[in-house]
Amino acid sequence: MASEEFNKFEGAVPHERGGLVLGERDGILIGIDDVSSGLACGCICPNPLCAAPLVAKKCKPGRMDHFAHYKRRDCGVALETALHKAAKAILEEARQFEVPAYTEWFGDQEEVLLKGRCLQFDEVRLEQRTGRIVPDVILIKDGHELIVELVVTHWCDQTKIDILALQGLACVEVDLSRYREVPSLHNLREIVIRSAPREWLNNPVGVLRAQKREAELIAEAQDRAATREALIVKVIGSFERIGPETNFPNAVDVPEFVDKLGLNSLLNISIFGDQCLSNRLGWQLCVLEAFVHRSFMAGPSASAFSTKDVHEKIKAFRRQGFPNWIDEDIRADVLERLPQYRSSFDVAKAYLEVLQGAGILQFRKGWSLSANFRLAVGEREWLKTERARRRDEVRDLARDIIRSIPKGERMGFDYDRWLQMPFIPGSTINDVIRCDPDPDDIDDLTPEYRTLTADLSALRDMFAKSGPIPKNMLFFPLHASVQRIKRDRHLQALAAEAERQRRVQAEEQARIEAERKRLENERLAAIARQEQERQNGLRRLAAFRTRLAAEFPCETFGDLERALVIAGQPAVSLVQQSDRDGERVEDYLTELSQIGALTGERKRRLAAASRQLYMLSGVAKDRPRAMQFLTTFNPAYGARPIDLCLNPDVSNDLREKLYSF
Known part of the structure; x- marks a missing residue:
């Protein structure tokens, strides 16, 4: 109906500036056919920013009647404004609107989910905000809103469509761009309500039905897959019960058409797995005669044939038992699970492929004679x-x-x-x-x-x-789509770079943290080692003191702990430094303890002499040096001076030495 209304005015020549066919009188839009000629029409420009007087021009046959601005240039938007206003006024007055069918593509099929129909509405609102948008018309029925966008020059962009979907608003877009020269509001009423092209920009109910339908299709596909798997298992089970195929009858004579068509080289050729068909010449000749020769004789009207047709022909020629036919949709899976299986069907298919390779046959939705083969006899269909x-x-x-x-x-x-x-x-x-x-x-x-x-x-x-x-x-x-794709890819690249920078920073932070932990562990280990060394030193010092008290209880050695010096260091300090230094002190004490091996009287005399020497060392100005002299091996004496204190001659000499310190 839309095309009929539009075509009624195709014979008229539109106005060079757009053909303004609607004017405004007393706030009401009126068509060019409904007014008198000239200024008597009493109309003004529908554009509120212009509102100039209009002149109704009734043209000769062959040109379209139209309004023109009186004594001024066309404002440029009067036609679009008038058509837009008229459409909104029609919907407000009629409260009727035909919604289009809602369709959705599922794979390669388009399905109608909601049928188109003409509805009567309870309320109409014009140019009222709803959410984030201000639609042209809002139609209300039983509390449900339907948004109608009227298009004359500017269609709704994707951003507005996304907002409609986000707010869950049903919206129909009506294309009025082709009805700019409709001279009558009566004609425009039918166009706006019913016949103008329209489509859904968003339909929440349709979206839900599409999701439900998609779920149903997925379930059906799963059921088909299960049925297919069961059929595959059944076919494989039947193959396992089939015995070896029997042979063909004896070979037949080669007819004349083989030489005529040049098919001699395609007879009696070896095909992988053709042991099941022992009469090679016979079955290959059967295929050439039944399909190649007959297709040639039939000319362009020859119908295509399938591999199954060839196989059935071989079965009829052989007249003995064959395995059941494998459906094409499961054949590949069956043969994949049974790679060792080669049936007569496989042999027939392989022979057709040999004919295809030789340029005799071609496969396009079925086997037929190739174009080269037909061109040889003048066929160009x-x-x-x-x-x-x-x-x-x-x-x-x-x-x-x-x-x-x-x-x-x-x-x-x-x-x-x-x-x-x-x-x-x-x-x-x-x-x-x-x-x-x-x-x-x-x-x-x-x-x-x-x-x-x-x-x-x-x-x-x-x-x-x-x-x-x-x-x-x-x-x-594609301009908007390309710009959107470039923007999306740029954002993806920026996101990827940001992610890479984040990973680099995380790795650097992890490396710094690992280095900090390593240094901290080294510091703690060093502190632990120092503490362990200190504990070991204290242990060695305690053992040193215990041994001094046990082996040198005499009064002479009461202060021996502070007086003992080894290699220029006090023994009490040296024993705390390391295990090796502790062993040196132990060896030194062992040497001192040899004094304890003296017998009773000598030991007493030695103790008395040692006490005397020790007392003499007290008068020395440098007592530690005096004690070191007494307890250190002296080459001049061949022993430690304190060990020779029983010798009167040496003892006197030692006294003199001690006074000198």
């Missing part, structure tokens, strides 16, 4: 199939690209018009698709077509696989 394949390939690529563009950015894209856009100088995209390949090479796609499909694939991969952004956008509305 395959070009139609090639063109159709190209059209399908380009259409599928373009469809994938358009689906990747947000709805608000792809409005107005027309695939048929896109095919007429120039691709190379002098050729449109459609010309490149229809260009005939080289008849001597069926796989030749021509450089231009190869470039076209490569560019389309690059645009598709830009969305689907995060591929690079191509330079050639091929006239698709």
Whole structure:
């Protein structure tokens, strides 16, 4: 209906500045067909910023009646403002609106989740804020709101669509851009309410139904997978019970068509696993006659045949038991689980592939004579199939690209018009698709077509696989999408760099912390070692004192602890330094303890003499030096002076020495 209303005015020539067909009189919009000619119409410009008087111009047949500004230039936005106002007024007065069907793509199929219908609403609100947006119209029915956005020149952008989805608001966008020259409000009423193109920008109920439908499809797919697995297991079990296949009957004579078509080299050739078909010449001749020769004789109308058809023909020729047919959708899995299995079906398929390699057959949704083979006899019908394949390939690529563009950015894209856009100088995209390949090479796609499909694939991969952004956008509305992709990738790069910096800082912090812990552990270990050395020194000092008290209890050695000096260091300090120094002190005490080996009287006399010498050492000015002299080995005496104190001669000499210190 929308196209009929629009086409009624196609014969008229619109006004050069847009064809203003609606004016405002007494605050009410009125069409050009409903007023008198000239200033008698009494209308002003619908643009509130202009409000200039309008002149109604009734044109001759072939031109469209319209309003014009009186004695001034067109304000430029009167047409859009009038159409927008009229549409809102129509919805406010009628309280009716036809919502479109809500559809969703599941794989390659589009399903209708909510049917389109015309609804009667309870309340209409114009230009009232709801949440973060101010929609054109809000229709209310049973407490539920429906937002209607009226589009004349500017469509809703993706940001507004995202806000609608975030707030859970149902919204329909109505495209009024093609109805700028509708001269009657009566016609415009039907267009706004029912026939103008419209689509859902957001539908919470539809989204929930889509999610539910997707869950159902997933469950169905899982059930099909389980059924398929059970069938695979069943087929494998049946194979395990099949015995070896029997042989063909005797070979037959080679008919004349083999020589005529040049098929001699394709007879009696070895196929891997054909032991199950012993009469090699017979079954291969059967295939050539039933399919190659008959397809040739049938000409372009020959229908394609499948591998299953060939296998059934071999079975009929053989007339003996064969394994059950393996469905194509499970065949690969069955053979993967039984790699050692080679059935007559596998042999038949391998022979067809040999014919394909020889250029006799080709496979395109079925086996048929190849184009080269047909071209040898003047057949060129395959070009139609090639063109159709190209059209399908380009259409599928373009469809994938358009689906990747947000709805608000792809409005107005027309695939048929896109095919007429120039691709190379002098050729449109459609010309490149229809260009005939080289008849001597069926796989030749021509450089231009190869470039076209490569560019389309690059645009598709830009969305689907995060591929690079191509330079050639091929006239698709991709400017906003490309800018968004660049921004997203830049943000991802910044996030990745920030993450890398964070990891580097974390690693550096961990390294610093590990170094701090190592130094702290070394410091604590050093303190522990010092404490251990101190404890060992105290232990050795206690042992030293215990031994002095045990081995030298006499009064003479009461202060021997402070007087003993070894290698210039007091023994009481030396014994605390290390285990080795402690051993030196122990050895020195052992030497001193040898004095204790004297017998009773000598020991008493030695003690008395030692006491006397010790007392004499007290008169010395340097008593430690005197004690060191008495207790240190002296080469002049051949012993320690204190050990010779019993000798009267030596004793007198020692007294004199002690007085000298």
